[in-house]
Amino acid sequence: MKDLLLTIKENAELIGSAIDEYLSGSIDEISVLTDSMKYSASSGGKRIRPFLTLEVAKMFGGKKEAALPYACAIEMIHTYSLIHDDLPCMDNDDVRRGKPTNHIVFGEANALLAGDALLTKAFEVASTNEFVSNKNKVEAVLLLAQNAGADGMIGGQVLDLAGEKERLSEKTHLMMNRMKTGCLIRTSALLGCLSAGYGEGTFEYLDTKKYAENIGLAFQIEDDILDLGTEDNKTTFLSFMTVDEAKHKIDELTNEAISVISKYEGSEILVHFAHYLSNREV
Amino acid sequence: MKDLLLTIKENAELIGSAIDEYLSGSIDEISVLTDSMKYSASSGGKRIRPFLTLEVAKMFGGKKEAALPYACAIEMIHTYSLIHDDLPCMDNDDVRRGKPTNHIVFGEANALLAGDALLTKAFEVASTNEFVSNKNKVEAVLLLAQNAGADGMIGGQVLDLAGEKERLSEKTHLMMNRMKTGCLIRTSALLGCLSAGYGEGTFEYLDTKKYAENIGLAFQIEDDILDLGTEDNKTTFLSFMTVDEAKHKIDELTNEAISVISKYEGSEILVHFAHYLSNREV
Numbered sequence: 318m319k320d321l322l323l324t325i326k327e328n329a330e331l332i333g334s335a336i337d338e339y340l341s342g343s344i345d346e347i348s349v350l351t352d353s354m355k356y357s358a359s360s361g362g363k364r365i366r367p368f369l370t371l372e373v374a375k376m377f378g379g380k381k382e383a384a385l386p387y388a389c390a391i392e393m394i395h396t397y398s399l400i401h402d403d404l405p406c407m408d409n410d411d412v413r414r415g416k417p418t419n420h421i422v423f424g425e426a427n428a429l430l431a432g433d434a435l436l437t438k439a440f441e442v443a444s445t446n447e448f449v450s451n452k453n454k455v456e457a458v459l460l461l462a463q464n465a466g467a468d469g470m471i472g473g474q475v476l477d478l479a480g481e482k483e484r485l486s487e488k489t490h491l492m493m494n495r496m497k498t499g500c501l502i503r504t505s506a507l508l509g510c511l512s513a514g515y516g517e518g519t520f521e522y523l524d525t526k527k528y529a530e531n532i533g534l535a536f537q538i539e540d541d542i543l544d545l546g547t548e549d550n551k552t553t554f555l556s557f558m559t560v561d562e563a564k565h566k567i568d569e570l571t572n573e574a575i576s577v578i579s580k581y582e583g584s585e586i587l588v589h590f591a592h593y594l595s596n597r598e599v
Numbered sequence: 600m601k602d603l604l605l606t607i608k609e610n611a612e613l614i615g616s617a618i619d620e621y622l623s624g625s626i627d628e629i630s631v632l633t634d635s636m637k638y639s640a641s642s643g644g645k646r647i648r649p650f651l652t653l654e655v656a657k658m659f660g661g662k663k664e665a666a667l668p669y670a671c672a673i674e675m676i677h678t679y680s681l682i683h684d685d686l687p688c689m690d691n692d693d694v695r696r697g698k699p700t701n702h703i704v705f706g707e708a709n710a711l712l713a714g715d716a717l718l719t720k721a722f723e724v725a726s727t728n729e730f731v732s733n734k735n736k737v738e739a740v741l742l743l744a745q746n747a748g749a750d751g752m753i754g755g756q757v758l759d760l761a762g763e764k765e766r767l768s769e770k771t772h773l774m775m776n777r778m779k780t781g782c783l784i785r786t787s788a789l790l791g792c793l794s795a796g797y798g799e800g801t802f803e804y805l806d807t808k809k810y811a812e813n814i815g816l817a818f819q820i821e822d823d824i825l826d827l828g829t830e831d832n833k834t835t836f837l838s839f840m841t842v843d844e845a846k847h848k849i850d851e852l853t854n855e856a857i858s859v860i861s862k863y864e865g866s867e868i869l870v871h872f873a874h875y876l877s878n879r880e881v
Contacts, residue, residue: 340749346761346771347754354749401715404688406707425688426760429711433683433718434749440722441744444737451733455726458740462723467622467636467716472629478708479628489628 321589328371329364336389339442353423353431358396360414365594366505367392372590373506373525376583379513383448387457387508390439394465395501397435400428449512456516457508464500473497485552494537502533524577528587531574535567535595571595603871610653611646618671621724635705635713640678642696647876648787649674654872655788655807658865661795665730669739669790672721676747677783679717682710684756731794738798739790746782755779767834776819784815806859810869813856817849817877853877
């Protein structure tokens, strides 16, 4: 496991400095916006989404330079979603990863605009990827937009808000999870695949999709087990299954993810990553 | 002037129904989001931005089908910016165009997410334009992202917020206007040019840019004249010039806009539009 943790750390650092560079160079007059964007983008934790982009690209023989812009774009979208999620009108959170949330430091208006600007920047970064074809960039932009938008992450947030008012059915709760978190995790992996030249319609793309969907769902169920007892009124996977059933489901999903990916040469790190995500006390 | 007003009306209707179609088809479970997006997108007023896209494309012999997705994308971005601008943490406006603002009807969380989703949708729509090349789509996405982002519209909003706390210098005030409103108006016209096959580096592109920058600025100065006396503490163009000087400046800008565009065949409607924008009591 040591290799994996080291790779996670190295990738996180790479992404952190690449994003920092993308966010530099704006005019002095709007430094409060740049500072606000950088503040949230720099406290990125493990950065599992861009990790997937980079490592899937590597497995398929892609260039790191081609994967990096897409990896940064997905992390910018993830970061914007956290900033907006933390706002008083949403989850109203004051602390994230041990630091005051963006609006606590910069005020609500700047936090709102920093989120908007990060989302917008993600599309700029994806569409200026010099190491792929125009067709590839168009596919990446579309993938990002469809999965971050109303029929993806944002739709999932709407369902999540609905779940605070009324109990979600098992079907709707699963849909909420797939949309809110699953879509972006899947997109992260698919962007890596795409940057290596395997777009929609290839076996590589299909396998990457299955791998990412399975680890994404396992990750979310594991999250609910780890959070057990902290959010009593919220619908979670444990509203529909026991902890033992949930652990069994995680194992199933992880094994499925591994089985589709392990046939590829160089898949070891992604196999380890699947275990790591579903078993985060390691 | 009758032809122009009729064309504005027809284009506005075309854009309204095209956007409505783009926003249809989401799953039932997120209908509150779809309703919220449609609510603001349907009350579009004159829709001067997509008008520019469509009419510039027409002048340069472009297909309407190729201009329409870009026109819808720019209008979605404009609409999202209004929804976020009206939020309590920003301008805190309850009414827009005679209707309750989005957050008054749908609540702050849904308004926030509807804005996010419209911005995201704009990139989806631009990247699925079937009537242009991939290169063209990439250029459109980049143009949208750069002009709607931190170095464009959002940066302008940050400067505008700063202007509420301290008096802006003439230079910063001009920069604010250019970024907050000018960038999107210029982009609207350039997307029309691009959809007709004239990308960056062509004379058509350069002339369109000059035209749009001039009418954009004239429009904003005219706005300040029309608003005179309603917002006493805000920095406006009239903080730096008399009404007569402002009117003279508007004439200068309008004439400059007309001079660069009138050499093109079929430019009559855009010439009329320049007069119309700078003289809105007509």
